[in-house]
Amino acid sequence: MKKMLLFAIITVMCSFQAKKTTKIVFFGDSITEYGVRPDGYITLFQQKLKDNGKAGDYEAAGAGIGGNKIYDLYLRYEDDVLTKTPDVVVIWVGVNDVWHKRLAGTGTDYDKFGRFYTALIKKFQAKGIKVTICTPAAVGEKTDYTNELDGDLNKYSQAIRDLAAQNNCGLIDLRKIFHEYGLKNNPENKDKGILTGDGVHLNAEGNKLVADIMYQSLIK
Amino acid sequence: MKKMLLFAIITVMCSFQAKKTTKIVFFGDSITEYGVRPDGYITLFQQKLKDNGKAGDYEAAGAGIGGNKIYDLYLRYEDDVLTKTPDVVVIWVGVNDVWHKRLAGTGTDYDKFGRFYTALIKKFQAKGIKVTICTPAAVGEKTDYTNELDGDLNKYSQAIRDLAAQNNCGLIDLRKIFHEYGLKNNPENKDKGILTGDGVHLNAEGNKLVADIMYQSLIK
C-alpha cells in the first residue's frame, strides 16, 4: 500500500517535471517596453495564456527599451535576455534604425542592420533558443505609401524576411499585417489612430491585434 | 495699285505677327540640365517639333541646374527664366528636396516646399505665363515601394498634385507614369536601368518617354 502511494507521488512529480514551462522573452524597443503595461500586448498575451489554461505551460516576459536599434539589442542581449534563460526569443526592432536617420542623424546603415541582426540571431541559436523575428509595423499608418519613411521601412522589412528564411527563424510580418489591416479599416487614409496612437506606438486595438498574432504564432 | 501693294504687305506682316512663336522653358534640376544634351529629353522634344512641322510655332529651352531644390528655383527664376520671356514654364523639381535630407542634411521641409512652390507659380502667373508642374519621377526604380525614399517622394508628389489643382496649373504626373511603366516593364524589380541610368537620371528610354509625354501635354 505504501509502495503504491510512493509510486503515485513519484509519477505525479515526474509528470510535473516533464511539463516544463516554455519561457518566451519579447526583445525590442519602446513598443515592447510599453508591452508590459496593464493594457500592453505582452500583458494581453499573458492573459490569453490564462484564459486558455496555458499559464502553466508558458511564461512571457518583456525586455524592451525605448529608442533601441538592432545594435542596442546586441549590446544588452546577455544582461537582459540570456539571464532570463528563455526558450524562445521574439525580436521586434527596426523602427528606430530607420527613423533616427531623420530624427537625429543616428540611424543604422542598411548593411550593418543585417550584420548585427544576423549576429544576434546566431548568439541566441547557439544557446539552443528558438528565435522569431518581426518586421517593423509602422511609422505612420497611411496605406498609400505616402508615410515619409515607408520606402526605407519596406526595405528593412524585406531584409528581415530574408534573414528569417536564411536563419530558420520564425517570422511575424507585422508590417504586412498592419498594412492589410489598414486597407480594410482605414478608408480615410489617416496617419494614426487605427492601430497606433501616434503612428508608431500601439493603441488598444493595436495591442489586441499584436497579442492575438503573437499568440497564434507562438502557442501550440 | 501702290495702295494694293501696301495693303498686301501689311496683311502679310500682320499674319506673321499673329503667328507668334510660343516659348517653352523647362525649369529644374540636373535631370533638366542634362535634358539639353544631344540625347536629352528637351533635344528630343525640339526634334519632335521639327518632325511635326511645328518648329515655327514653338521654341523650347532648358533652365536646369544640378542639385537644385524648389528654393533654388525661386532664387533664380528672374535671371534664368523671365529673361527668356517664356509663354509657358514647365517646372520639374523635387528629387533633391527629398534626397538631400539623407545625403547632406539639407533637404527641404515639407511645409516650406509647398510655400516656395506656391510663391514661384504665382510669380510666373503674375506675368501671364502658363505654368505646368511635374511630380518627381524616381529615386530608385523598384516598383514595390522599397526604394529608400519612396514614402517621402510620394508625399511630396501628392503636394505637387494638390498645388496644380489649387493654382490652375497643368500637371504632368511623371511619378505615376514612371511607376506604371515599371509595373509593365520591370518584372525583375530592378532599382535602375529601366527609364534611368542610376535610379534618378534618364537613360535613352527615359528621355524618349519624357519627351513624348511633354509633347503630348504641351503641344496642340
Add this chain to the structure above:
Amino acid sequence: MKKMLLFAIITVMCSFQAKKTTKIVFFGDSITEYGVRPDGYITLFQQKLKDNGKAGDYEAAGAGIGGNKIYDLYLRYEDDVLTKTPDVVVIWVGVNDVWHKRLAGTGTDYDKFGRFYTALIKKFQAKGIKVTICTPAAVGEKTDYTNELDGDLNKYSQAIRDLAAQNNCGLIDLRKIFHEYGLKNNPENKDKGILTGDGVHLNAEGNKLVADIMYQSLIK
C-alpha cells in the same frame, strides 16, 4: 509781418521734415520673434531710445519668425520688411541653417547660405536701405568648442563676416561677443544659463546685452 510769420512757419515745417524718423527693422528667426516680448531685446532697445530722448528720431520693429533660415527670409522680405518701409534692416539668422541639418535633415548648404544672403542684401540695398548683419550667437554656451555645432556655426559666422565686408554692410559679431562674454562669465563651462535660457534663446541677461550692443552699433 505776415511774411515773417510765413517764413517762420516754413522754417519750422522744414525742420520737422528734416527731423525724419529712422525706421529700423530687425529681421530674423525665433530669437527675433521673441525680441518683441515685454522683456525682449527689441523692447529693451525701444526703451533705451526713450530713456535717451531718441524716441522721436528712431523707430524699431521686429520681423522674426521661429524656425526661419536665410532662404525663408528671402521668401518673405517683401511682405514682412519692405512693407514697413525701413531705413535700416538688421538681419540676424543662421542658427537654424546649421541646426536643422541635425534636427530634421533640412539645414542650408554652405554655398547656398552665401548665395541667398547676398541676394537678400542686394534686394535691400537696391531700395536704398542700410543693411547690418549679425553672426549667430550660440547653440550651446560652452566656451571650449565642445558644443556639438560649434564648428559649423563658426564656419557660417566667418561667411557672414566676409559677406559684410564684400557688401559694405554693418556687422554685429554676436558670436564673437557671446564667446568673449562666456570666457569671462562662464567659468564652469555651462552649456546654457549665461546669456541664454536653453543654449539658443536669450535670457534676461542676453536680451540686455543684445539690446545694448544693437544700440551702440545702430544709434548715433
Add this chain to the structure above:
Amino acid sequence: MKKMLLFAIITVMCSFQAKKTTKIVFFGDSITEYGVRPDGYITLFQQKLKDNGKAGDYEAAGAGIGGNKIYDLYLRYEDDVLTKTPDVVVIWVGVNDVWHKRLAGTGTDYDKFGRFYTALIKKFQAKGIKVTICTPAAVGEKTDYTNELDGDLNKYSQAIRDLAAQNNCGLIDLRKIFHEYGLKNNPENKDKGILTGDGVHLNAEGNKLVADIMYQSLIK
C-alpha cells in the same frame, strides 16, 4: 656533467620563455586599415621596433576596417582582435561616429558611443589585455575651430578622455596633438595637407607623427 648541460639548456629555454613577445593590435577604422600599407603608421611603427632592436620584444598588427564606428568594433572584437591573442589593444575610432551623422544619417548617439566604448574596454580588460584609447585626430585641419564637425569631435574626444580615466586605460590624445601641431605648422589655416591628405586620412607626415607618438606611448 650531463646533468649540468641539461640544467643549462633548461635555464636558457626558460629565459627564452620569460622573454615573451608583447603583441599589440591597433583596432580601428580606415585610418588604421591604411596603417598597414608600406607607408602607413603601423608599418613605420614596426620599422621603428627593428631600428631600435625591439623587434623580438614586440609585435604589431592592424585590425582596421573602413567606415567603422565604435559599435562595429564591438561586433567584431572577438573575430578580429581576440583571435590575435594580443597583450595590448590600441583603439582609435570616432571619426565616423560623428561624420556619418551628416554623411548618411547613421552616426552614433553620444550616449551610446560611451556605452559601447565602455563595454568594449571591459571585454578586453576581462581577458587581461591592456587597453590604450585614442581621440579622433581630425575631420578638417583648420586650427580656428571652423571645421564643420569640430564641435562634435571635441565633444566625443572629451568623452574618450573621461573613459580613459574611468577605466584605467592609456590615453593617446591625438586630437590635442594634431591641433597643437597645426597651430605651429599650419599658419595659413588650411583644411588639409598638413598631417592628412584629405582632412581625415594620414599623409606621410601624419603617418610619421602617429608612429612616433604610438611608439613613445607604448614601448618601454
